[in-house]
Amino acid sequence: MSILDKILGRDEEPADGDGPKNEAAGYTLKIRRYDPESGETAFWHEYDVDIAPERSVLDGILYAKDHEDASIGIRCSCRAAICGSCGVRINGKSALACNTRISDAQAKAGRGKPIVVEPMGNMPVLKDLIVDMDAVHWKKIQRVVPWLLPDGEPPEREYIVPAESMIDVTQSMACIQCGVCVSACLSLEVDPEFVGPAALAKAYRFVGDPRDGQTEERLRDLAEDPHGMYDCTHCFACIEVCPKDVAPMDQIMRLRRRATGDYEIKDKNNGYGHGKAFVDMIENWGTLHEAQMLPRSFGDGSMIKGQTEPGAVKQLVEALPTAIRGLKSGKVTPKAVLFHPKLPDQDNVRKIYKAIESQGERLELNLYIVADNSADEEGAMAEGTKEGLA
Amino acid sequence: MKLAYWPGCVSRGFTPELHGSMALVAPKLGLELVELDRASCCGAGVIAEHNQELADTLNARTFALAQGVDGAAGMMNICSTCQGAQSECQERLDADSGYRDHINGTLSDQGLTYEKSGEWWNKNFMWLLVEEIGLDKLAAKVVRPLEGLRIAPFYGCYIVRPTHRLGFEAHPNRHKYLDHLIEILGAESVSYAGSHKCCGFPVITMNRATSLRQAGRHLADAIDAGADCLVTPCPLCHLNLDMQQPDAAKFVERDLDVPVLHLPQMVGLALGLEPKELGMDKHVVKTKDVQVKVAEVAAA
Ligand code: SF4
Ligand code: SF4
Numbered sequence: 001m002s003i004l005d006k007i008l009g010r011d012e013e014p015a016d017g018d019g020p021k022n023e024a025a026g027y028t029l030k031i032r033r034y035d036p037e038s039g040e041t042a043f044w045h046e047y048d049v050d051i052a053p054e055r056s057v058l059d060g061i062l063y064a065k066d067h068e069d070a071s072i073g074i075r076c077s078c079r080a081a082i083c084g085s086c087g088v089r090i091n092g093k094s095a096l097a098c099n100t101r102i103s104d105a106q107a108k109a110g111r112g113k114p115i116v117v118e119p120m121g122n123m124p125v126l127k128d129l130i131v132d133m134d135a136v137h138w139k140k141i142q143r144v145v146p147w148l149l150p151d152g153e154p155p156e157r158e159y160i161v162p163a164e165s166m167i168d169v170t171q172s173m174a175c176i177q178c179g180v181c182v183s184a185c186l187s188l189e190v191d192p193e194f195v196g197p198a199a200l201a202k203a204y205r206f207v208g209d210p211r212d213g214q215t216e217e218r219l220r221d222l223a224e225d226p227h228g229m230y231d232c233t234h235c236f237a238c239i240e241v242c243p244k245d246v247a248p249m250d251q252i253m254r255l256r257r258r259a260t261g262d263y264e265i266k267d268k269n270n271g272y273g274h275g276k277a278f279v280d281m282i283e284n285w286g287t288l289h290e291a292q293m294l295p296r297s298f299g300d301g302s303m304i305k306g307q308t309e310p311g312a313v314k315q316l317v318e319a320l321p322t323a324i325r326g327l328k329s330g331k332v333t334p335k336a337v338l339f340h341p342k343l344p345d346q347d348n349v350r351k352i353y354k355a356i357e358s359q360g361e362r363l364e365l366n367l368y369i370v371a372d373n374s375a376d377e378e379g380a381m382a383e384g385t386k387e388g389l390a
Numbered sequence: 391m392k393l394a395y396w397p398g399c400v401s402r403g404f405t406p407e408l409h410g411s412m413a414l415v416a417p418k419l420g421l422e423l424v425e426l427d428r429a430s431c432c433g434a435g436v437i438a439e440h441n442q443e444l445a446d447t448l449n450a451r452t453f454a455l456a457q458g459v460d461g462a463a464g465m466m467n468i469c470s471t472c473q474g475a476q477s478e479c480q481e482r483l484d485a486d487s488g489y490r491d492h493i494n495g496t497l498s499d500q501g502l503t504y505e506k507s508g509e510w511w512n513k514n515f516m517w518l519l520v521e522e523i524g525l526d527k528l529a530a531k532v533v534r535p536l537e538g539l540r541i542a543p544f545y546g547c548y549i550v551r552p553t554h555r556l557g558f559e560a561h562p563n564r565h566k567y568l569d570h571l572i573e574i575l576g577a578e579s580v581s582y583a584g585s586h587k588c589c590g591f592p593v594i595t596m597n598r599a600t601s602l603r604q605a606g607r608h609l610a611d612a613i614d615a616g617a618d619c620l621v622t623p624c625p626l627c628h629l630n631l632d633m634q635q636p637d638a639a640k641f642v643e644r645d646l647d648v649p650v651l652h653l654p655q656m657v658g659l660a661l662g663l664e665p666k667e668l669g670m671d672k673h674v675v676k677t678k679d680v681q682v683k684v685a686e687v688a689a690a
C-alpha cells in the first residue's frame with residue numbers, strides 16, 4: 001500500500017455501492033450525555049439506530065430515545081427546520097438535527113465510524129443535548145433591543161412602508177433563532193461577551209427598517225461596544241452553518257458599512273479608522289502599505305492624527321514591540337517602512353475609485369435577494385439591490 | 391505550466407520570505423509565474439465591507455489582467471485571504487450578467503473586461519498543488535522527505551469557509567489538502583482543535599484580546615498535540631501566529647515558542663532547498679529546531 005493510497009483513503013474497505021439505499025439501515029450515534037443531577041461527569045454512549053438513510057439525525061436520536069434510553073435529553077418540536085429548537089453539533093459541526101440527513105452525517109463521519117452528536121458550543125449544557133439558550137443566546141438578543149423604536153406619535157392605524165424598502169432586511173428576518181451560529185462562532189469562543197452573530201443580524205433587521213427612528217443610536221451603541229460589531233473576526237463560521245442562509249457575518253458587515261459610510265461613527269475600537277486607512281491606502285498606492293496601517297487605524301484613518309493624538313499614540317506604543325520584532329527578524333526593512341511604491345498604473349485604480357464615488361450611492365448585489373442568475377444568463381439587476389444612503 | 395501569478399500585498403510586505411520561497415519553489419515544480427505587477431490589493435474583505443462594488447471592480451480588474459496573460463492555464467495566489475476575498479467577488483460577478491456588465495463598464499476605458507468562463511480559475515497554491523500538479527507527481531519530486539517532523543496544519547478561515555463559495559462541491563476534500571501535503575512530503579500531520587479555526591488577525595487593531603487569544607489558543611493546542619511546527623497557506627495567519635506570537639503568549643499566559651512555516655517553505659524543504667534560501671531565518675519565532683531535524687534527514 002503506497003503512502004498516496006493511504007492518504008487518499010484507498011486502503012479502506014471497498015464500499016458496497018453508496019451504502020444502504022431505501023430500506024432501514026444501521027447507523028451508530030455517539031451521543032454526549034450529561035446529567036447535572038446525577039453528580040457524574042459527562043460521558044459518551046453509542047446507540048445503534050435502524051432508520052432509512054433519508055431520515056434525519058433527529059429521527060436517529062428519537063429512535064435511540066424510543067428503543068434504548070428514554071432519558072436522552074433533546075429539544076425539538078417541528079422536525080422541519082422551522083421552530084429552531086433542535087440545534088446540536090454533528091461531527092463537530094453546528095447544525096439543526098432535523099435538517100441533517102443521517103446518511104450525509106455518516107458520510108462526513110467516515111465509513112464505519114459513529115456519527116458524533118454533542119450539545120451546541122458556547123452555551124452551558126443543561127442536560128445531554130440541551131443547552132441554556134437563555135443564558136447566552138436570548139440574553140444577547142435582548143442586548144440589541146429587538147423591537148421597533150419609531151420616532152414621533154404613532155399613526156392612527158398601522159405604519160405603512162413601501163414593500164421595496166423592506167427588501168434590504170428580508171435576509172435577517174429569515175432567522176429562526178436556533179442559535180446554531182452562536183454555537184459555531186469563533187469570536188465567542190474566546191470572548192463570551194461578544195454580542196455574537198444572531199444578535200447582530202437581528203440588530204441589522206432594525207437598523208435597516210425604515211420605520212425605526214433610532215438607527216444612528218443603534219449603530220453608535222454597537223460600534224462603541226468593545227464586544228460589538230467590530231469584535232467579529234470575519235471567520236465565516238456563522239455563514240457556513242446557518243440553516244436559513246441569514247449569513248450573519250454579512251449582516252455585521254452591513255452594520256459596519258452603515259456605521260462608517262453613512263454616519264461616520266469614529267468609534268474608539270478603531271473600526272472606522274481601520275476601514276478608512278485600508279481603503280485610502282489602496283487608493284494611494286494600489287497595495288497595502290502595512291507600516292502605515294496601525295498609525296492610520298488608531299487615528300481614525302489619518303496618519304497625522306495617529307501619530308499625535310494621545311489615545312492613538314498610546315496604542316501605537318503598545319504595538320511597538322511587534323514592529324521592533326519585525327525589524328529585528330529582518331523581514332521588514334526600515335526602507336520598506338518609510339517608502340512604499342505605487343503600482344505602475346495606479347491612475348487606473350484611482351479612476352475606479354472616482355467612478356464609483358461619483359455614483360453617489362452604494363451598489364450591493366445581495367445574492368440572497370437577487371438569487372444566482374448565472375444559469376439563465378438573463379440577469380438584469382433586480383430592483384432593491386441598491387442600498388439606500390441614509 | 392504557465393500561470394498568471396498574484397502574490398498579494400502581505401507576501402511582498404511583512405512576509406517577504408513567502409514571496410521569495412515561492413519564487414524558488416516554482417521552477418522546481420515546472421511552474422512559470424507571470425507576476426501581475428499592475429494588479430491591486432484584493433481588499434481582504436475590508437474594502438468590500440466599506441463598498442462592495444469597489445472591491446468587485448478592483449478584483450474584476452485583476453481577473454481581467456490575469457485572463458490577458460497569454461498561454462496561462464489560470465491564475466494562482468499564495469494567500470488564503472486573497473483566495474477568499476477574490477472568490478467572493480467572483481461569485482457575484484458570475485451570478486448576474488447585468489451586474490457584470492456594469493462592472494466591466496467601469497473598466498472599459500482601461501481596455502479591460504472580465505470574461506465569465508467555466509474554464510478559467512483562480513487557485514491558491516495549496517489547491518494547485520493537489521489539483522493541477524497532483525500528489526503523486528509531487529511525491530516523485532521529493533528529494534528530502536521530511537521524516538520525523540510533526541507538522542500541524544493551520545488552514546485558517548478564508549480558504550475553507552463558506553464551502554458553497556469555495557468550490558467544495560467539485561473538490562470535497564479541500565479542507566484536508568494541507569494534511570495530505572504534509573504526509574506526501576514525508577512528515578507527520580498533527581491533528582489538533584485549532585486547525586480550521588480563526589487566527590484572529592482581522593480584529594488585531596479592533597480587539598487585541600479577542601485576536602491574540604485565538605492565535606495563542608491554537609498555537610498552544612498544536613504544541614500540546616506534539617507539533618514541531620505549524621504550516622499555513624495564509625500570510626495573514628502567519629502574522630498573528632508568528633510575528634505576534636510573543637504577545638499571544640501573554641494572552642494565554644503560557645510559553646509558546648513554536649515556529650510557523652509558509653506552505654512554499656515546507657514544499658521547498660522537501661524539494662531540496664535550504665532553510666536559509668527559503669527565508670526561514672526571517673521569522674520571529676526561530677526555526678532552528680526544524681532546521682536541525684531537516685538536516686538530520688539529509689545526513690541520514
Ligand atoms: S464571522 Fe463573526 S459573527 Fe460569524 S462566526 Fe465568525 S466571528 Fe462569529
Ligand atoms: S442566524 Fe441562522 S443560525 Fe443564527 S440563529 Fe438565526 S437561523 Fe439560526
Ligand code: FES
Nearest residue numbers: 079083084086098
Ligand atoms: S425540530 Fe424544529 S427546527 Fe428542528
